[in-house]
Amino acid sequence: MRLTPLLDAVGPAVGAAPPMSLAMAEGGRFGSRRRPTVCWVGVTGDVAPLTALADRLATAARGVGLPVEDRPFRPHLTVGRWRRGQPADGDLPDRLQGHRGPSWPVTEVVLCRSHLGPVPRYERVTAWPVG
Template sequence: MFLGEVPAPLLAPLRTAVAPAVAATPPISLQLAGGGRFGSRRRPTVCWVGLGGDVPELTALAGRLAAAARGVGLTVEDRPFRAHLTVGRWRPGQPADGDLPGRLAGYRGPAWPVPEVVLWRSRLGPQPRYERVAAWPVG
């Protein structure tokens, strides 16, 4: 949802602003459901699995988190929130099966409770690394 890294001076204000946004979230449960792609069938870019369950509550949480981030001066994407889990990316110029996401159409996984919201720091590169920066309990 956020664009870029959170500058160090904004991290503490962000932590403070996010806490009530998450605290207002009731206990929620989600499940993997269906799938799709970003990009065309001939030139797909991202394969994703959709989410089912308490998606309206998750969408409301995403809105509160975006407002909290904007409130501390961070840039947030303007496009609507689409609940999904990215499971893969196709590299430009490499063979791609754009029909793959369609094979997930009828899939419904088990439901799981969402215990927390986590802020991660991404270190992208040949071997991406992810560092947990902060977490807030849900419900």
């Protein structure tokens, strides 16, 4: 089990993060307008320290032998998924264009365990304070 080494590696990675403030802005989709898969909202604010944190977390995960996607980090929040074969409104993300939400302080990084299936659920494993 790699959970304990991961927990040990993530603490210092998060501890090095400065206080941050983020906000939601704009929106988009993964997949085409006709066959969207994910609706997301972009993140603005202290994106540089957030990106540095994401890099440190990826390094920590690789260090304990976990696979990490090899593509640039693009901060976003997934707000919905469309299931294959179900009706989907591919124009929904376009209605978020120009949206700017209020900012919020980043107070912690939470590690969640995903339980995927017909009704996905997420279980909080632990958290580390930021800043």
